[in-house]
Amino acid sequence: xxxxxxxxxxxxxxxxxxxxxxxxxxxxxxxxxxxxxxxxxxxxxxxxxxxxxxxxxxxxxxxxxxxxxxxxxxxxxxxxxxxxxxxxxxxxxxxxxxxxxxxxxxxxxxxxxxxxxxxxxxxxx
Amino acid sequence: xxxxxxxxxxxxxxxxxxxxxxxxxxxxxxxxxxxxxxxxxxxxxxxxxxxxxxxxxxxxxxxxxxxxxxxxxxxxxxxxxxxxxxxxxxxxxxxxxxxxxxxxxxxxxxxxxxxxxxxxxxxxxxxxxxxxxxxxxxxxxxxxxxxxxxxxxxxxxxxxxxxxxxxxxxxxxxxxxxxxxxxxxxxxxxxxxxxxxxxxxxxxxxxxxxxxxxxxxxxxxxxxxxxxxxxxxx
Numbered sequence: 349x350x351x352x353x354x355x356x357x358x359x360x361x362x363x364x365x366x367x368x369x370x371x372x373x374x375x376x377x378x379x380x381x382x383x384x385x386x387x388x389x390x391x392x393x394x395x396x397x398x399x400x401x402x403x404x405x406x407x408x409x410x411x412x413x414x415x416x417x418x419x420x421x422x423x424x425x426x427x428x429x430x431x432x433x434x435x436x437x438x439x440x441x442x443x444x445x446x447x448x449x450x451x452x453x454x455x456x457x458x459x460x461x462x463x464x465x466x467x468x469x470x471x472x473x
Numbered sequence: 474x475x476x477x478x479x480x481x482x483x484x485x486x487x488x489x490x491x492x493x494x495x496x497x498x499x500x501x502x503x504x505x506x507x508x509x510x511x512x513x514x515x516x517x518x519x520x521x522x523x524x525x526x527x528x529x530x531x532x533x534x535x536x537x538x539x540x541x542x543x544x545x546x547x548x549x550x551x552x553x554x555x556x557x558x559x560x561x562x563x564x565x566x567x568x569x570x571x572x573x574x575x576x577x578x579x580x581x582x583x584x585x586x587x588x589x590x591x592x593x594x595x596x597x598x599x600x601x602x603x604x605x606x607x608x609x610x611x612x613x614x615x616x617x618x619x620x621x622x623x624x625x626x627x628x629x630x631x632x633x634x635x636x637x638x639x640x641x642x643x644x645x646x647x648x649x650x651x652x653x654x655x656x657x658x659x660x661x662x663x664x665x666x667x668x669x670x671x672x673x674x675x676x677x678x679x680x681x682x683x684x685x686x687x688x689x690x691x692x693x694x695x696x697x698x699x700x701x702x703x704x705x706x707x
Contacts, residue, residue: 447647450537451547458533
């Protein structure tokens with residue numbers, strides 16, 4: 349292994365940071381396994397590419413890219429799409445849950461205010 | 474009137490958002506025809522809930538503002554859990570005249586599952602802006618083509634339902650519910666009928682139809698239509 353350039357050192361540090369933080373979040377049950385897997389892959393890829401820059405050239409040839417920068421950008425964009433989809437899914441689920449919670453809470457509050465179990469409303473004139 | 478002609482208990486569901494100026498009058502008029510009135514206050518900033526309570530309605534207040542569809546969902550759920558057989562739905566802004574309620578109920582008794590009050594079966598639609606009229610006509614045309622119906626006012630919120638029919642319909646979206654619900658009802662083979670209802674443009678209170686509503690309308694309609702076509706099969 350040749351002496352590492354600054355970009356490799358930064359890549360290695362960021363990769364290790366992803367791995368450690370992801371592991372800690374899963375351990376504290378603050379992150380789901382799917383997210384952990386994504387960051388595990390990204391972190392590992394960064395660490396491997398930083399330690400062995402030749403791997404990036406191999407991937408570049410494999411993907412049919414002409415420049416290493418293209419490979420990095422392409423993989424970055426793909427990752428961004430995956431993350432975007434995951435966030436979109438999460439927001440949709442949260443939005444739906446919020447709506448349901450709002451509905452449940454309002455009905456329970458109404459019952460509580462009237463101090464009754466489910467009974468026919470007595471608002472006949 | 475405790476129930477309709479078939480002996481089923483009737484409830485009027487009124488979704489309301491910042492309608493303190495009109496809601497009391499609407500409730501009083503509705504109670505001349507339907508004794509059980511539920512107002513679903515969609516987290517109004519004004520005194521809508523208080524005014525509605527004082528006018529004699531049961532009030533369920535949302536904690537968060539989620540839109541008319543969400544308010545209706547809460548109202549339907551309340552009605553179904555309390556065993557009501559017929560649900561009349563009417564706006565709180567005073568545009569829907571409660572004197573048509575007996576006609577809506579009569580149409581339900583005639584064997585319909587859903588009855589819609591249409592402003593296009595009379596001249597009152599001319600009071601609304603032409604852009605809105607064209608929009609309603611266009612989406613009604615699309616709904617008719619896709620649902621095999623012959624309706625004139627698919628976006629009208631003045632409706633009556635059999636509880637059994639409502640149970641067959643899926644979860645309403647928080648906003649822009651009308652096209653989706655009507656299209657789904659049609660595709661599930663529910664019997665839908667329209668009656669002529671005069672709906673003059675609102676003269677009191679503040680309209681909920683804003684520029685952003687107008688601009689986002691086509692996209693949301695497209696979303697509603699696709700959702701029914703793709704995910705809500707009969």
